[in-house]
Amino acid sequence: MNALTKLSRRQSLQALALFGAGAAITRFHRPNTAYAQATSSSEIKDEDIFQFALNLEYMEAEYYxxxxxGKGIEAADVGPDAGPVKGGSKVPFQSKAIREFADELAENELAHxxxxxxTLGSQxxxxxxxxxxxxFKAVREALGMPDFDPFANDMNFLLGGMxxxxxxxxxxxGAAPLLESKEFVEAAAAILAVEAYHMGMARSQLYQMGDKAQKAANAVSTARDKxxxxxxxxxGIERNGKANLVPATPDGMVFxxxxxxxxxxxxxxDKSGTDSGGFYPKxxxxxxxxT
Structure with missing residues (x-):
């Protein structure tokens, strides 16, 4: 049993509210506004975390x-007050393997x-x-690719997915330590594993595409970190002239x-207190x- 599991849920949430750490094993940093707000009146619930994950899964499923x-999630799977989705089109895949990978990604994300x-039911x-x-208009600047369209070809599709x-x-x-229900922890761990398979495949395929894809993927990584x-x-997927397909801490753990x-x-x-923008305009x- 590690140090994290010895903490009570309330103690963990208090630490998170004060120190902003969904990753609270060894290091804490900037104050975590949303956690502080949530715990000021009541503890954050497992359902709140799963709702957060559902927002991300909607975007991934829509993308793939x-x-x-050429079309997104059916009406039966988006809820009664669903917002619209702008952009996206069918990719003219050239590689049979990448096309089949994309189909599997779409199936997995819709399943999530x-x-x-x-699981959340009425919530x-x-x-x-x-x-x-x-x-993606904003992402173009980070990539240094003014004509970048993630739906234009195999490489761009993988970069967008990455x-x-x-x-x-x-x-x-980061969310796993916050979950109280054993069933929720098991589900999150299982979905994390699938997402990691996706990530590893995309990074591997991009690396094999050569210098242009490697530089673009590294630019995505650098932009996120900023x-x-x-x-x-x-x-990035290339470091010191070698493949870096599995981003990991010095202890070989996921960030x-x-x-x-x-x-x-x-x-x-990069600003705190922001509640919309980018891919989520509302x-x-x-x-x-x-944030």
Missing amino acids: LRATT VRFYRK AVSRPTIDFDAG LFEDVGVTAYA IDGAGDKDQ RRTPQEVLRIVYLT GMNGMLKS
């Missing part, structure tokens, strides 16, 4: 479904959306407004991000929505 089918909606949040056009998958893995790892907060929680660090990336901002739905 639009890339593979359905799992969370089923499931509807799909938030998602804007791929505005989000933006979500790397963040998703660190988000799940806005997510203090500390280095990102790694962990707090919800606020994740929100800075998807809102495309913000996420649920309690955890402010």
